[in-house]
C-alpha cells in the first residue's frame with residue numbers, strides 16, 4: 001500500500017516548491033524506498049504545450065511524449081527516474097475528462113459539480129500512481145499558492161484524502177516564506193501564520209512547515225512557528241537560500257525532514273541515505289579545476305526558465321569535467337554579420353537553442369556560420385540543428401535562399417521541411433512528434449564515439465525535419481547524417497567530420513541529463529570547449 005505526501009505552498013510563488021519536493025523524494029529514495037513524484041497544476045490549459053516560454057518557462061517532454069511542467073525535469077534530474085503523462089495533471093485535463101464523461105452519459109440525471117465530481121477525479125488521479133503497488137511513496141506537488149481561487153479544488157481533494165486515508169498513509173508538507181525585514185533586523189512569522197490559517201480554514205492541517213528564509217531560524221523562532229501553526233517543533237524545517245539547488249537534499253537531511261516524514265508515516269524499513277554519487281557530484285561542482293564560457297544563442301534569454309534543462313545539463317556536464325561552465329546568453333535577434341565577431345569571439349563553445357517561429361532566426365544562422373568557419377565547438381539542438389543545416393546549404397552548397405518551410409513556406413530550397421505525418425494536422429495541442437524515438441548511429445561517427453553505442457533513444461518535440469532529398473549533396477560537401485531513425489530514415493543527427501566539434505541533433509538531449517547520469521553530448525561538448533580554450537590561449541579564463 002503506497003503512502004502519499006502532499007506538498008503545498010503558501011505566501012508567495014517562486015519559493016522552490018518543486019526543489020523541496022524533489023529533495024525530499026531524493027532522500028527517501030536514497031534510504032531505499034521506491035518513490036515517485038507528480039505535479040498538479042491549477043491552470044485551465046490541458047497541458048503547458050501551447051504556452052509561450054515567457055509565460056511558463058520550458059515545456060518538459062517525458063518519454064511517453066507528454067508535454068509537462070518544468071518541475072518534472074527537476075524530479076527526473078534529482079531521482080534519475082522517468083516520469084510520464086500520469087505525473088502531471090492540470091485543471092484543464094480534469095475538467096476535460098469529467099465533461100467528456102458527462103457527454104457520454106456517465107452522470108445521467110445528476111448535476112455535475114466541483115464537489116464531488118471534480119474533486120473525485122482529482123483524488124482518482126492523485127492516487128493513480130500508487131494503484132499497482134510499484135511505489136512505497138508518492139509525492140504530489142500542488143502548483144500555485146494556497147488562497148488562489150484556482151487551487152481550491154486541489155486543496156479540497158487533499159482535505160478529503162487526509163480524512164479518508166489511514167493517518168499514517170498521508171501527510172502534508174507546507175512550504176512558506178519567513179521574510180527578513182532589514183529595517184527591523186527581524187525575521188517575520190506572520191505571513192506563515194496567515195498561510196497556515198488559510199489552510200486550516202480549508203480543512204487541511206499541515207504536518208510539516210518548511211520555512212524558506214534568507215537567514216537561519218533561531219530555536220526561539222522555530223518554537224513560535226510551531227506554536228502558532230500547531231505542529232511539533234521538529235516539524236518546523238529551516239530552508240535557507242542554497243548556493244545550488246543540488247545542495248538542498250543535504251540541507252533537508254540536516255534538518256531531518258526525511259526522518260520526520262518516515263516517523264509520521266510509520267515507515268521502518270529504511271537505511272542510512274546512500275548519497276555517495278550525489279556528494280561526489282557536489283564536490284566536483286564546488287571545486288572546479290578549469291572554466292569555459294559557452295554562448296547560449298536563443299530568443300527567450302530574458303527568462304532563464306525557458307532553457308532550464310539545457311542550463312542544468314551544463315551543470316551536470318561541467319561537474320563531471322571538473323570545469324565551471326559559465327553560460328553567456330546571446331540574444332539571437334541582435335546578432336548580425338557586423339557584430340558577430342565581437343559578440344562571439346570570447347566563447348569556447350556555442351549552443352544554438354531550440355525554438356519556434358521566425359524571430360531571431362537569421363542571427364542564429366550567422367552564429368552557426370561563425371562557429372563552423374572558426375572551428376569553435378558547436379552544438380545545435382532541434383531548431384539549432386535545423387539552423388546549422390540551413391547555414392550549410394546557403395554558404396557551402398550555395399543554395400542562397402535555402403530555408404525551413406516553417407519560416408518561408410515558398411522557399412525554392414526547403415532543406416528543412418514539415419514531416420509528412422504533420423501535414424494534415426491543424427490542431428496545435430499535443431500534435432507534434434513527441435517523446436522517445438530510437439536512433440541508429442553511423443559507425444565511426446563523432447556521435448557513436450560520444451554515446452559509446454550504436455543504438456540510442458532520445459526525446460523529441462518538433463514538426464519539421466531534414467529534407468532527405470538534399471542528403472547526398474550535404475554529405476558530399478562535408479556535412480553528414482550520423483544518426484537516423486531506423487524505421488523512417490529521418491535524420492536525427494548531423495555533424496561535420498572536418499570540424500573539431502560540430503554536432504546538431506533533432507532531438508532534445510537536455511531532457512535526459514541527470515545528476516547521476518550526465519548526458520554524453522553535453523559532457524563531450526564541454527570537453528571540446530575545454531580543449532578549444534586551452535588551444536586558443538584562453539588560458540587566463542581557465543583559472544577559476
Ligand code: GLN
Pocket residue numbers: 353354355356357381382383384406461462463464465
Ligand atoms: N520549430 C522547429 C520544429 O517544429 C523546432 C522545434 C524545437 O526546437 N523544439 O521542427
